[in-house]
Amino acid sequence: MRILIILGHPNPRSLNHAIAYAVRDNMREAGHDVVFHDLYAERFDPLLFDNEIPEKGNVPAEILSHSNDLCSADGIVIVHPNWWGQPPAILKGWIDRVFRPGLAYRFEEGDSGEGIPIGMLRAKTAVVLNTSNTEESREQKVFGDPLDAIWRRCIFDLCGVRSFHRRMFTVVVTSTWQQRAAWIEEAKRICRNVFEEDPHNKSDV
Template identity: 30%
Template sequence: MNVLIIYAHPEPKSLNGSLKDFTVRHLERAGHTVQLSDLYAMNWKASLDANDSSERHNGERFFPSLESKHAFENGLQSEDIAREQDKLTWADAVILQFPLWWFSMPAIMKGWVERVYAYGLAYGVGEHSDARWGERYGEGRFAGKRAMLVVTTGGWESHYSARGINGPIDDVLFPIQHGVLYYPGFDVLPPFVVYRASRVDEAKYAELSDALGRRLDALWTTPPIAFRPQNGGAYAIPALTLRDDLAPGRVGFAAHVDDEGVETATEADEATEA
């Protein structure tokens, strides 16, 4: 299989750097083909702006989505964007690896998403009608591909528990897993999360690498998070609100996961250790 790793950490000798190197070695030894986009090493340009196209659609005003659409459809994107899009098209699975900084991905990775996810590639596709509202949330250009987050945090696991001060880790990661990944069609696997990253010693690292190796071995067999598909009947169109009979009384992120198929990050990790 073809695996693309999008990696964001400025220090090669960090825990993230070591886990990234382990992932590449482990996948290649298992016979997979790996491409790595090391964003800091690439000096990736994070800001989406008018320089991302060699020819403006509208010279008077920069409208990001329309400029993105024009550039993507006409082969006018900057070379760095086109290269990353080719990698996405090539990949069977994508791994986003990053430290959790201020409850999200580092800015350089967010910039990768904003620039590479062009209109016509990751969004703005499919019909919009009373029956469908575009190909997204379970459909889209990346349907059939798998994706997983590998995330490190400084906080304790209890800080990200159901009643933890930082909020449940599945809620913290929801905008990335449901928005950045499920929106354009990826099957999103439960994340691999490392807590108290600064406290990882040699013994703990051995445990982590063993657990990560098992998750990588199961990259094509692990059930994805059971997000509800947008066009499958669960949502009223065009309002895109969940039907009243589904998850009654529940609001927020949890309502958009099918209770019958939900698997938390902790449960997935426990399953790999069984």
């Protein structure tokens, strides 16, 4: 399968980097065709300007290339920390610019944009791996786990990716090296299982 992995974290020594690179290598070892973007390392520009917004807007080749990576993927893995209940801005900008109308989603003929979008992504399955410093029960009770709604419903379900898997590794700041190593192994296992055993992953082509 063609797997797209996106990493949004500035520190090469972070747990997020360790997770994303371990998953990348593990997916490659499993025989997948992996496309990997470390957005900070690539200095991805997250700013969406007006001329780029319309479906037939003026879109730089670099962004179209990202959209092509997204649209041609059979599976998608996103790795990022919880920053204020949201993805880091660089990753938010990747969503804004890369999930384009007419490529990631579209509206019915005659719809002016107020209707229910139709998902166009080829991928059947997405995995989101997050890290945070909040206990799971507090995240659920106090904050309502906004990252789950953002990725599961606002983005992947809307774009037609129905099989969604998410894991929040927490609490990072007080975790031991053994715990972090175990989380990295778990992240690898999640992706291995999801992309090898999930029958939804069988692409039509």
